Amino acid sequence: MKKANRPSPHLLALALVSLLTGACGSEEIFPSFDELALLQELHTLTKRPPVDSTNRFADDSRAAELGLALFNDKKLSGCGTVACASCHGGEGKTVDTAFAEGCDGHLTARNPPTTLNADYNRWFMWDGRADRLWNQAILPLTNPYEMNSNADIVRARLTEAYATSYQDIFGKTPEETVDGNEVLANVGKLMQAYERKINRTNAPFDEDVRRFIAAVDVSQAQVEADPAFLGLKTYFRKGQCIVCHKGATMSDNLFHNIGVKDTTPSAAGQYVAMQPMLDWPFNAAGRYSDNRTGLDATRLPAMQLDLQNKRTEMEGAYKTPTLRNIALTGPYMHTGELVTLGDVVDFYDKGGEPASAFTGVKTSTIVELKLTTEERQSLIHLLESMTGTQQ
Ligand code: HEC
Ligand code: HEC
Structure with a gap:
C-alpha cells in the first residue's frame, strides 16, 4: 500500500530527531506516520455520495x-x-x-x-x-x-x-x-x-493536502516550508480538530458535546432524538424503506443499547458537521451563535463554554488551546480553503 511503499527521508528525519533529542520531552516531527495516514484520507472525497439502497430512485x-x-x-x-x-x-x-x-x-x-x-x-x-x-x-x-x-x-x-x-x-x-x-x-x-447531485468537492484544501503529502516524500524541510504547514499542524496537534473532523467529509459521523451555549428545551440533542428515530415508521428499517434488511437498517437495533448505556456521551451531543464549504455556510453551530470562522476558532481556543451554559457533560477533547496569533490565523485560512467547486 501507498503508506508502506513511501521512500524514507521522513523516517530518517524522524530517527535523527529522536536520536538527537533522546526522544524525550521533544515534539515529534509533523506529520507522524499515523498523521500521514489521516492526511491521506482527507483529500479523497468521491465525486458522488455513497449509494443509498433504501431509496430505489436515489440515482434516477x-x-x-x-x-x-x-x-x-x-x-x-x-x-x-x-x-x-x-x-x-x-x-x-x-x-x-x-x-x-x-x-x-x-x-x-x-x-x-x-x-x-x-x-x-x-x-x-x-x-x-x-x-x-x-x-x-x-x-x-x-x-x-x-x-x-x-x-x-x-x-x-x-x-x-x-x-x-x-x-x-x-x-x-x-x-x-x-x-x-x-x-x-x-x-x-x-x-x-x-x-444528491448538488455537491461541491475539489477545494483548494484538497490541492494543498496533496502537495503537502508529496512534500513529505521529499524532505522535512520541504514539509515545513509548505504554506499549509502551520494550518495543518495546528488542525492535527494543538487544535485536535482531526479527532472529530476527519476523513474526506471532515466528519467522524458521530455526535459530541463540545460545550456550545444552549439552555433551550431541546438542548439535550442526540439523547432525546434517538428513541423517536428508532421508533419512526420512516427509518431505514421501516416499511417505506426500499431496503429494509440492508446494512443501514440492521444497525439500528444496536443503537437501542447505546441509548441505555451512553447517556453521558449523548446528552447535549450534536453531529460533527462537515467542514467542506464552511466559508459559505455561516453562522455556525446548531444555535447559529458564532458568526465568523474567527469566532469558531476563538470558541475552541477558550475550550468551549463553561458547564453552566449547556446541557450535559463536555467531551474531554475540548480544552483551552492557547493558540498563538499565527496558529489562529492559519486555522482560519485552512477553513477558508475548504470551499469546493460546484460539480
Ligand atoms: C423554515 C426553514 C426550513 C425549511 C423550509 C426547510 N429546512 Fe431543511 N433545515 C432547516 C433547519 C433549521 C435544519 C436543522 C434542524 C435540526 O437539526 O434540528 C434543517 C436541516 C436540513 C437538512 C439536514 C442537513 C444535515 O446535514 O443534517 C437537510 C438535508 C434539509 N434540511 C433539507 C430540507 C428539505 C429537503 C426541505 C424541504 C422539504 C427543507 N430542508 C426545508 C430549516 C429548513
Ligand atoms: C470532540 C469533537 C470535535 C473537535 C475536537 C472539534 N470539533 Fe468542530 N465541531 C464538532 C461538533 C460536534 C460541532 C457541532 C457542535 C454544535 O453545534 O453543538 C462542531 C462544529 C464546528 C464548526 C461549525 C460548523 C457548522 O456548520 O456550523 C466548525 C467550523 C468547526 N467545528 C471547526 C473545528 C475546528 C477548527 C476544530 C479544531 C480547533 C474543531 N472543530 C474541533 C466536533 C468537534
Missing part, C-alpha cells in the same frame, strides 16, 4: 428533475409561502442568519445546515433524528414551524402540477397513492435524488 435522473422542482415549490407548504429553498438557498444552500423563517413568521429552533454535500452524511439533522436523506425531508415538510404541510396538501399539489412525471416514476398517480405516509416518503425520495 427523472426523480432528480422532479425533486428540483419540488425543492423550490412553495405550494407544498401549508401556508403557500415556504419552500425547501427558502431556507436552503443561495451559494451556501442555507441562510445567513442564526435561524430561518418558516410558515406564519415562525423561526426555526436551530441553525439550518447546508444541503450541499448532504448525502455524504451518515446522519441528518444536528441531533441525528433522521437516518436517511429521503426521510429527513419529511420533517421540515410536516413541521408546523417550517412548511406546516401534510400528506393531503402534498398529494393535491402533486396532482395539480406534477401528476405525469410522478406517475412516470412511481407507476401510479398521486391520487392512487392512498397511503399518506407513502406520499410523504415518495416526495422525500425525490428530494434526495435532487440533493
